[in-house]
Amino acid sequence: MAEISLSPRALYEEVAELLRQRIFNRELTPGSWIDELKLAEEYGISRTPLREALKVLATEGLVTMKVRRGAYVTEMSDSDLTDVYHLLALLESDAAEVVAAKATELQLRELQSLHQELEKAVNNRERFFEINEAFHMRLLEIANNRWRDQMVADLRKVMKLNRHNSLLKSGRIEESLMEHRAIMAALLARDAAAAAQNMREHFKNGLEAAA
Secondary structure, eight states, X not given: OOOOOOOSSOHHHHHHHHHHHHHHTTSSOTTXXXXXXXXXXXXXXXXXXXXXXXXXXXXHTSEEEETTTEEEEOOOOHHHHHHHHHHHHHHHHHHHHHHHHHOOHHHHHHHHHHHHHHHHTTTOHHHHHHHHHHHHHXXXXXXXXXXXXXXXXXXXXXXXXXXXXXXXXXXXXXXXXHHHHHHHHHHHTTOHHHHHHHHHHHHHHHHHHHO
16 A cells, blocks of 8 residues: 655645735735735745635634635724733633632742743843743643634734734833733742732733733
């Protein structure tokens, strides 16, 4: 029997990731029409995997499909932004509460280590973005609810569509760091209620800075 060679990743998934990064990097801007023919030619593929990739991005909320008009990069309204932050606050405050109550000492040390990296990155915006996201995702992993993880991952992708990221506002990085200190202190004290409240406050302030 002949050996079957399977690609570790389907072509449409690779294309979806390429498009996802172009959206995040603002090469494809919110509200812009996605030229399927041009992209298929650029990537040297047929339009079938490209359309499958666009369906994936539409499911994530990054792309909006319009009848007889094609695909567009999703635009975030003020209402959309408020809704996304509201849901993230609910989901991540719940995760913080679980972590404060149930995390192992080793897991708390992992979070503390990430927090220390965040402290060092206060003057490096790109690095701060990276460590900030890593902290939040690790906290979710420790809370261990894959359904919540999936919802947060999709919401965070949509949040990146916002033209005015909250961390770009002057002084917001320093404020965010202070909020992270409060979250970390509550986690180490195993104060579940304070951890949840501090996380909600973190997202509330983030929304105000992003609006």
